Amino acid sequence: MLDFNGLGLLSPLSAGLSAAGYTKPTPIQAQALPAALAGRDVLGLAQTGTGKTAAFALPVLQALAKADKRARPHYPRALIMLPTRxxxxxxxxxxxxLGLHLPFTNAVVHGGVSINPQIKALAAGVDILIATPGRLIDLMDQGKCKLDNVVLFVLDEADRMLDMGFLPAVKKIVAKLPKAGRQTMFFSATMPNDVSGLAESLLHDHVRVEVTPPATTVERIDQSVIHLDMAQKAPTLVKLLSDPAVETAIIFTRTKHGANKLAAQLAGAGLGADAYHANKSQNARERALDAFRAGKTRALVATDIAARGIDVDLITHVFNYDLPEVPDAYVHRIGRTGRAGRAGTAVSLVTPADRPLLKQIEKVTRQSIPRHPMEPAAAAILPQLKPERPPQPQPKRGNRAKPAGQPGERSSQGRPGHRGQPRHGEAARNDSPRPDAPRSDMLRAEGTAAPAAAPAARPQPPRPQQGPRPQGQQGQRPPAQGQRPAPHGKPQNHSRPAAKQAADNRPARDGAAQPQRAQRPARETTEAGGDWTPDFLRRPARG
Incomplete structure (x- = not known):
């Protein structure tokens, strides 16, 4: 089909096509329109951006125009159902x-906004109702929308609808549709078993049309594969996104949880990114998309089906953080870049477990995707990304010693990792610093000399004496009998000689380095010094 002239469209529709800028049918339109205009049910397999909206909008408008009937209040004549606002x-x-020169009214109803204007529109009479499932059920439950007169039903983005958990809502809505005299058009980008089962329950004597994405979409995209281990994926992606050439990017993960986790990891590395998937609220998705379009964030981390709702042309890069399990989805993914005649770049991070999927993708696309050497390990990435260590709170001074033998004292002997015992992997030294030890213990362990001056005693309210004071502790009172350590985070040294305790409580010199927690052996340091780096950028510990 070279143009729309041979379809027998009504003149107002032909005028609408010209006004909308349609010149010749796309492949999905060329296959679906003849059957749909003849009143047949249609099952269409095509992704977003192929022109499928016109493939069902033209038959809906033509059928309503030929019927020459108008909708009654609360009773729409055609229902178009989609998963998102x-x-x-x-x-x-x-x-x-397309309906510019036709007398029909249409209304879009969806959640996230007041329902009252939508009720008012339905009360005035709506020929074509375009709805999301949740809001439509709200209107039906209130008696404001009745589906008894629907003669044309379109379910678009069916696989995404089910991925978002709308199957029960869809079944409830379909149960209210007329069984006879209804034409149904069902569109989906993929056809997993649950979607196929839903299609079979809705369609009768249908025509199946399927459109493979054009090869030119793939040809103008620079594709590459990086082979690496699972532990290297996140740091390698961080380095790739740090390249100024990556202006806007969509990063694909296999699961919604994976999208949330990766977006948080990228944010922790100082790279602006938002998660975008079906479990996000509508308002959250809109905020993420608005920030992306406005350039406030450079990347969206999305799942396959959710990404089809992203209508952004200027996407420079697509990153497959996880390869898709369905090879056709690979073409859908990379098709988000390289639009409007522009070039695009698609990079896939492939682990050894992903190589069978990569072979399937290359079979579907009929090309070998160029490989690149594995990106450098995290050691080459961390020094560039290591943030400054945040200032540490100053430990309070003036801890009082607890004389040995007081009631309620805890033994210094115990399990490994408790007071008086080394952690796993630490040297078995009696003076090993503990994370909760006084600051002077930490400083001494790191080679910082302790000052000679003792701190001034902190004024204390008078308390009853509980026995003689130990030597060297003038000006300090022991805690009351049976008293537990103070709850304000002040470290207490139990079962330590009084003289040693007094020396331990001496303040650091002015300008002395702040103490750091004792490092576990599994934690590595960067070349830039220090041990603070986001956990996801650390290389795995070597056993």
């Missing part, structure tokens, strides 16, 4: 353009 608004715009 973004898609619903886009489809509403297409109906406005």
């Amino acid at each position: 973004e898609l619903a608004l886009q489809v509403g715009t297409v109906f406005d353009l």
Whole structure:
């Protein structure tokens, strides 16, 4: 089909096509329109951006125009159901353009906004209702929308609808549709078993049309593969995103949880990124998308199906953090870049476990994707990304010693890692610093000399004497009998000689380095010095 002239469209529709800028049918339109205009049910397999909206909008408008009936209040004649507000608004715009010269009214109803204007529109009579499942059920439950007169039903983005958990809502809505005299058009980018089962329950004597993404979409995208281990994926991605050439990017993960985790990791490395998936609220998705479009964030971390709602043309890079389990999804993913005649870049991070999937992808795309050597290990990345260590709170001074033998004291002997015992991997030394030891213990362990001056005694309210004071502790009172350590985070030294305790409580010299917690052997340091780095950027410990 070279143009729309041979389809027998009504003249107002032909005028609408011209006004909207349609010149010739896309492959999905060329296959679906003849059957749909003839009143047949249609099962269409095509991703977003192939022109499928017009493939069902034209038959809906033509059928309503031929029927020459108008909708009654609360009783729409056609129902178009989509999973998200973004898609619903886009489809509403297409109906406005194509139906410009027709007398029909359409309304877009979705959550996240007041329901009252939507109720008012339905009360006035709506020919074409474009709806998301949640808000439509709200309207049905209130008796403001009745589906008894629906003669045209379109379910778009069916796989995404089910991925978002809308299957029960879809079944509830479908149960209210007329069984006879209804034409159904069902569109999905993929056809897993649950989607296929839903399609079979809705369609009768249908025509199946399928469109493979054009090869030119892949040809103008520079693709590459980086082979690495699982532990190297996050640091390698951080380094890639740090390149100024990456202006805007979509990063694909296999799961919603993985998208959340990776977005948090990138934010921890100082790279602006938001997660974008079906479990996010509608408002959260809109905020993330608005920030992305405005350039406030450079990257969106998304799942396959959610990303189809992203209508952004200027995406310079696509990163496959996880390879898709369905090879066709690879083409859908990288098709987010290289749009409007521009070049794009797609990079896949491939672990040894992913290599069978990579072979399947290359079979589907009929090309060998160039390989690159494994990115340098985290040691080459960490010095560039290591933030300054935040200032440490100053430990309070003036801890009082507890004389040996007082009731309630704890023994210095115990389990490994408790008071008086070394942690695993530490040298068995009696003077090993503990994370909760006084500051002077830490400083002495790191080679910082302790000052000679003792701190001034902190004024204390009078307390009853509990026995003689030990030598060298004038000006300090022991805690009351049976008293537990203070709850304010002040470290207490139990079962230590009084003279040693007094020396331990001496303050550091002015300008002395702040103490750091004793490091576990598994933690490595960077060349830039220090041991503080986001955990996800650390290399795995070597046994």
